[in-house]
Amino acid sequence: MRLRELLDYKNIVIQCHDNPDADAIASGFGIYLYLKENNIPVRFVYGGDFPIHKSNLVLMKESLNIPIEYVKSIDIPDLLITVDCQYKEGNVKYFPAKNVAVIDHHKASGTLPSLNVLKSNMGSCSTIVWYLLKKENFDVNKNxxxxxxxxxxxxxxxxxxxxxxxxxxxxxxxxxxxxxxxIQSFRNSNLSLSELKIAGEALEKTHYSKKYRCGLVEVKPCDPNILGIISDMLLEVDGVDTCIAYTLFNAGIKLSVRSCIKEVQSNEFVEFLSDGLGSGGGHYDKAGGYMERSLLDLMGVDFKQKAVNGFIKKRIREYFEYTKIIQAGNSSEDLTYSPVYTKKSLLMGYVDPAEMDLIGKTVTLRSIEGDIDVYCDDSIYIMIRSDGEIFPIKKANFGKSFTISDIPYKFPGEYEPSVKDANSGQLFSVIPYARSCIISETTPVYARRLNERVKVFTVWDKEKYTLGKPGDYLAAKLDAPKELFIINKETFQSTYERKLCKEAI
Ligand SMILES: [Mn+2]
Structure with missing residues (x-):
């Protein structure tokens, strides 16, 4: 859905979830200003039991001139747009409407109207709105x-x-x-004394697993930021390597996860905990996520403190019990009886940093998997993998593994990878500068399809593991069978093919 499609409606109401938070308010505000600029009669509302009372939100509303209104009922609009939430959800006051649109970053909780933008892999609904506005050439920075x-x-x-x-x-x-x-003034009025008390009470009842060195704290309904403060504090405790703070709210559970050991990456841990129920993300040391109440219901988990606590503990146990850790080069895993595969000759992209005027600069390469900082000199190229990931490669190695092709480059992925100039902070897409090349390297690999979860510390990176899930492949080159690594399912299926006879290689 594009925002311009909304301009066909005669009058529009934008609605946040009840007890709106800053993300919901900001998202609705963005859509409101876009519709206003296009002369569409529009109101921005929310319902529920109480008007906004948290001091940071009152301040936000007033100082940024956000025309959000607290309402008990509205006239039936031509179109109702719910932001940061979905129509007919538990925490969204029901208002009848002729048509409905949904803009949200949570998992789908029911059937969606055809007008929707639902991206649960975004950290906020504000991100989605910002992106939608950008696509309509609406300059957010002018306001x-x-x-x-x-x-x-x-x-x-x-x-x-x-x-x-x-x-x-x-x-x-x-x-x-x-x-x-x-931002500074909102930040300094974020916590109330009663919330500080909530944090104290929650910490008093910390659950701790000695076996997994993992702490678990259930927090009374609170601002999600409290969760981060609690989990940060808990991680400081001796004997706690990983920890989780969570709270139940109307529509589900919010989690904040921390880790200070290399065997557990917080973002991967929270993804495991919320698997099939919601989503999560963040960094290796800090991450957050949520679980959808309706999906917990479907799974037969009672939405009450005790049942939820039991469920989370069960997932923690599964996480630590059913994940094998492999140190490549030092593992008993023997792949030499596994089938042999070679790479298909696939088209990839590469960019010469000189053409982007990046020589002598430190830049951040940005793609779905994360940011990598690279110093650009004339000895490197930037490679674009078929799934959109980018990484630097030495020109000498490029020559060994790739052949340059004349075919014009076409980007196949979802998020166009970009580089950020470390000095100016500006972002540039690399796609306009990309050329095509073909993988010419054909070093065969042994590969075994995984039935289990494994974390592999490769010989190249002993600090950071790659996760292999059931369906992914554990692989090693024929000439270095101990140097194990993971190839994910999609990459494996699109880039590798089976060699029928090992001897023929
Ligand atoms: Mn949100």
Missing amino acids: TDLATALYYGLMTDTNGFTELYHPLDRDLRDTLKYSKSS
Whole structure:
């Protein structure tokens, strides 16, 4: 769905979930200003039991001139757009409407109207709105109030940017021209004394597993930022390597996860915990996620403290019990009886940093998997894998593995990878500079399809594991059978083919 499709409706109401948070308010504000600019009669509302009372949100609403209204009922609009939530959800006051649209970053909880943008891999709904506005050439930065609101929306939904999910979240953070003083004043009125008390009470009842060195804290309904503060504090405790703080709210469970050991990456841990129920993301040390109440219901988990606590503990146990850790080069795993595969000759992309005027600069390569900082000199190229990931390669190695092709380059992925200039903070897409090349390297590999979860510390990176899930492949080159690594299912299926006879190689 494009925002311009909404301009066909005569009058529109934008609705946040009840007890709106900063992300919901910012998202609705963005859509509101777009519709206003296009002369569509529009209102921005929310329902529920109480009007906004948290001091940071009252301040946000007033200082950024956000025309959000607390209502008990509305006249039936031509179109109702729910932001940061879905129509007919438990925490969304029901208002009849002729047509409905949904813009949200949570998992689908029911049937969606055909007008929808649902991206649960984004850290905030503000990110989606920012992206939708950009696609309509609506310059968010011309309105500092809006830029500030969107920035604050992402900030509060991702625990102060530590739990970002998607590269677009990082793009938003890096490109908005927001008011620093406003953000500072919201930040300093974020916690109330009663919330501080909630944190204290929760910590008193910490569950601790000695076996897994994992702490678990259930927190009374609270602002999600409290969760981050609690989990940060818990991780400081001696004997706690990983920890989880969570809270139940109307529509589900919010989780904040921390880890200080290399055997557990927080973002991967929270993805495991919320698997099939919601989503999660963040960094190796800090991450956040949520579980959808309706999906917990489907799984037969009672939405009560005790049952939820039991469920989370069960998932923690599964995480630690059913994941095998492999140190490549030092493992008893023997792949030499496994089938042999070689790479198909696939088209990939490469970029010469000289053509982007990047020589002598330090840049951040940004793609779905994360950011990598690289110093550009004339000895490297930037490679674009078929799934959109980018990474640097030495020209000498490029020559060994790839052949340059004349076919014009076409990007196949979802998020166009970009580079960020470390000095100016500006982002540039690499796609316009990309040329095609073909994999010429044919080193065969042994590969075994995984039935289990494994974490592999490769010989190239002993600090950071790659996760293999059932369906992915554990592989090693024929000439280095101990140097194990993971190839994910999709990459394996699209890039490798079976060699029928080992001897023929
Ligand atoms: Mn949100």
